[in-house]
Amino acid sequence: MKKKIIFSLLAILSLLWFGGAHQVQAAEGAGFTISPALPQNQIDQSTYFNLLVKPGETQRLLIYVKNTTKSAKKLKVSAVSAFTQSNGTLGYYPNKHTDKSAEYTFSGLTEALKTIDVGAEAQVPVTFDVKIPEKGFTGQILGSLYVEDPTVHKSGGSGMAINNKFAMLVGVVLQTSETKVAPELKLMDVKPGTQDNQASVLATIQNIKPRLFGEMTLDGKVYRQGSKDPYLTRSEKGWSFAPNSHFDYAIFSKEALAPGTYTLDLTVKGADKTWHWRRNFTITQQQADVIEEKLGRAPQTPWLWIIIAIILALVILILLWLIWRQRRKRRRPMRRNKPSFWIMLLMTMSLMVGVGAKAQQVQADTSVAQVELVGELPSTNPDPNPTPTPDPTPTPEPVDHQTTDQHGQATPLTHTGYLPQTGNAVQLWYVVIGVELLIIVILGIVLLRGRSRQGGKK
Numbered sequence: 001m002k003k004k005i006i007f008s009l010l011a012i013l014s015l016l017w018f019g020g021a022h023q024v025q026a027a028e029g030a031g032f033t034i035s036p037a038l039p040q041n042q043i044d045q046s047t048y049f050n051l052l053v054k055p056g057e058t059q060r061l062l063i064y065v066k067n068t069t070k071s072a073k074k075l076k077v078s079a080v081s082a083f084t085q086s087n088g089t090l091g092y093y094p095n096k097h098t099d100k101s102a103e104y105t106f107s108g109l110t111e112a113l114k115t116i117d118v119g120a121e122a123q124v125p126v127t128f129d130v131k132i133p134e135k136g137f138t139g140q141i142l143g144s145l146y147v148e149d150p151t152v153h154k155s156g157g158s159g160m161a162i163n164n165k166f167a168m169l170v171g172v173v174l175q176t177s178e179t180k181v182a183p184e185l186k187l188m189d190v191k192p193g194t195q196d197n198q199a200s201v202l203a204t205i206q207n208i209k210p211r212l213f214g215e216m217t218l219d220g221k222v223y224r225q226g227s228k229d230p231y232l233t234r235s236e237k238g239w240s241f242a243p244n245s246h247f248d249y250a251i252f253s254k255e256a257l258a259p260g261t262y263t264l265d266l267t268v269k270g271a272d273k274t275w276h277w278r279r280n281f282t283i284t285q286q287q288a289d290v291i292e293e294k295l296g297r298a299p300q301t302p303w304l305w306i307i308i309a310i311i312l313a314l315v316i317l318i319l320l321w322l323i324w325r326q327r328r329k330r331r332r333p334m335r336r337n338k339p340s341f342w343i344m345l346l347m348t349m350s351l352m353v354g355v356g357a358k359a360q361q362v363q364a365d366t367s368v369a370q371v372e373l374v375g376e377l378p379s380t381n382p383d384p385n386p387t388p389t390p391d392p393t394p395t396p397e398p399v400d401h402q403t404t405d406q407h408g409q410a411t412p413l414t415h416t417g418y419l420p421q422t423g424n425a426v427q428l429w430y431v432v433i434g435v436e437l438l439i440i441v442i443l444g445i446v447l448l449r450g451r452s453r454q455g456g457k458k
Contacts, residue, residue: 030166031069032118034147037062037125043178048171048378049145055136055176058129063145063170065116066123075149077126078113079172081105082142084207084247086195088216088239092144092169092377101208102244104133106143106172130174139181139210140243142378144169171377173212183211183270187277188246190264192257192287195250199257199291201232201281203266206246214240214380216270220251225261225280240380241270256292259285305433312436319443326450 036049039060043050053059067073082090083097091097098105110130118124128145148167155162188204195202201222216239222232234251249266261282268275 029153029164030149030168031067032073032075032147032149032166032168033066033068034145034168034170035064035066036145036170037064046378048173050173050378051175052178053130053132053174053176055132056134057132059132059174061110061128061130061145061172063126063147064123065118065126065147067118067121070120072120073118073149073151075116075118075147076113077116077128077145077147079107079110079128079130080143080146081107082144082171082242082245084240084242084245086247086250088236090142090212090240090242090377090380092171093146093167097245099206099244099246101206102210104137104141105244106130106141106174109133109141132174132176136176137210138177138179139175140212141174141210142212142243143172144377145172169377173378181209181211183207183213183241183273184209185241185268185275187266187275187279190279190281192283192291193248193250194291194294195248196252197295198250199253199255199295200250201253201257201262201264202248202250203264203277204246204248205266205268207241207244210243211271212241212243212378212380213271214238216241216268218249218266218268220249220264220266222251223263223265225263231262239270257283257288259283259288305430309432309436312433312440316436316439316443319440319447323443323447323450326447 036047038047038049039051039062041052041059043052049061051059063077065075065077078094080092080094081097082092083095083099085091109132110128114126114128116124116126126145126147146167146169149165151165153164153166155164184207186206186208188206190201190203193200193202203220215237217235217237218239219235220233221230223229224231232251232253234249251264261280264277264279264281266277
């Protein structure tokens with residue numbers, strides 16, 4: 001089967017600032033480096049672009065890209081808008097995330113994708129012109145200049161092929177005023193879904209203000225209708241939120257989501273503010289089935305219930321045989337009794353065949369794209385203008401590789417297993433066994449009444 005490259009990236013887990021002269025950034029094995037040329041309107045000593053821009057002007061951003069190999073390279077350079085990922089980190093890689101609350105975005109104010117040719121061991125300048133709106137803007141605009149080598153480097157042993165790509169970036173923060181803008185969060189939606197290959201209740205949280213902040217804590221609980229005990233829980237801390245963005249906060253379920261009415265209770269704290277929401281929502285059987293099908297999870301075979309159902313079916317057959325034998329002793333015409341016996345037998349066997357079929361198991365082949373990312377990114381410190389701590393030799397933070405699902409949400413590769421389904425299959429066997437018990441009771445009554453009549457005749 002032909003492997004597909006799933007293009008994906010991870011935003012830096014810790015968003016740090018480094019003082020001193022701006023540093024050249026290089027990913028090990030990438031074969032190229034990048035370095036920003038910081039302009040005079042740089043707010044502080046950060047090594048990313050942290051600029052105080054003027055309304056109506058054009059801000060030029062300049063970076064130098066150097067090829068460290070002995071062969072020419074063709075690289076792609078793009079301006080991308082930052083967004084909030086579902087794991088609480090910020091994404092600075094090419095994406096399709098948009099938020100209706102954003103009046104302006106970094107990618108919308110500057111130029112489109114550029115392709116550059118860099119000769120062996122050569123260095124080339126790359127510029128992007130950012131057109132600042134005439135009326136300016138409030139708060140912060142966040143993004144990055146992203147340099148990617150589209151060449152795929154295959155690695156890995158037997159079992160799974162890993163397709164490596166290399167990319168680097170430098171962060172960009174633009175603002176026309178140093179006045180702080182307080183964040184404001186809203187709960188957009190609550191619905192069942194999937195994240196990290198797990199069934200989840202997804203709470204979509206939105207930051208409608210142009211303010212980057214971090215050290216956010218989240219505490220979510222899901223209750224069944226009428227219950228005081230949480231059905232699902234999840235708590236996180238140290239998360240970040242990009243300006244004018246939203247993400248799905250997943251409260252994971254270890255088993256299939258059961259249909260019903262639920263209540264979400266969610267508390268978020270950050271930037272010296274607290275938000276609390278409590279909202280009812282419903283999970284339908286159709287939604288639960290779609291989630292399980294999307295996860296490719298096959299139900300566990302409930303052998304205990306199958307064995308019980310088979311034993312009860314044998315009891316039904318024995319009772320049918322006893323009733324038939326009882327009626328035969330009464331010397332009634334056989335042709336009047338045979339149809340009744342065979343009809344009941346046929347109904348019982350049809351029930352067993354219809355509900356005892358094993359669900360078909362689905363399994364999908366998976367291929368992985370690995371991308372290494374190194375770069376300077378803005379700090380999520382509540383103070384937009386921190387005093388940096390000099391560090392002449394900053395060390396890039398390690399990167400956890402991630403894949404991207406069909407909804408554009410980044411998901412760690414460590415969550416690749418399938419979880420067993422419970423609940424629905426067992427509930428089905430509850431019905432089967434209940435019907436069989438009902439048939440046994442009815443046949444038992446018929447048998448006892450027949451014997452009582454025989455005793456009365458004697």
